Amino acid sequence: MKKRPEFISIGIITKAHGIKGEVLVSSLTDNPEQFETLKHLFITRQDGNRSEISIQQVRGKNDRFIIKISGIDNRNQAESLQKCLIEKRLEDVEDLPVDEYYIFDLIDLNVYTTDFQLLGRIKDVLSLSANDIYVVQGESKEYLIPAIKSIIKKIDLKKEIVLIEPIEGLLDL
Structure with missing residues (x-):
């Protein structure tokens, strides 16, 4: 059996939102509701560096969310995250329904x-x-x-x- 990835991308930061360090995230998953309950995730920068983040607040609907990340407190910090991936460990991903596949x-x-x-x-x-x-x-x-x-x-x-x-x-x- 082939090797599965350790992390799975569930969103991408599209831009900064406001002046308090919030970011706008577009969902890359068929289950965007999971964003509402997430507290700890990973962010992968374009250079491949990955770091763990804590989520303070999530609001939004459908497949677009405004997320407040701990330690990101101003627009400049938020803008530096544009095009970064939001990921979670594959082991933390919920099982898919029967006949659905990654x-x-x-x-x-x-x-x-x-x-x-x-x-x-x-x-x-x-x-x-x-x-x-x-x-x-x-x-x-x-x-x-x-x-x-x-x-x-x-x-x-x-x-x-x-x-x-x-x-x-x-x-x-």
């Missing part, structure tokens, strides 16, 4: 049709409004596979495979 778990899985034809490996996942699309790189062709139940028949992370039942014409595009 993108990093899907990357590099082998994709087979139900008649065991190897199509290739997942090289990317596109998150679109209707559903995700798995970008599968074959030997000489790239496939775009919709991540919907009628096509994705099985995902086995231990065996590192995805089994699909392609609809007519899907693999001809």
Whole structure:
């Protein structure tokens, strides 16, 4: 089984907010409600340096939040955090519902049709409004596979495979 990351990005600081050191954070997760209960997180700067932070206050809704970080007390300090990632340890991440997966778990899985034809490996996942699309790189062709139940028949992370039942014409595009 492939190695999982130690940290997972859940937000990105987009800009400073006000003059008291608050920052505006855009959520990178399907569960933005988790921001409301977080107290200790990590911030990763663009140079890769990571440090633990304490959250004093969170307010906002949907996928944008205003966060007050302990020790960040003025606009200049807040501006220095622009484009930094907000992360948490993977071990602290709640379990996903059945049939939901982290993108990093899907990357590099082998994709087979139900008649065991190897199509290739997942090289990317596109998150679109209707559903995700798995970008599968074959030997000489790239496939775009919709991540919907009628096509994705099985995902086995231990065996590192995805089994699909392609609809007519899907693999001809």
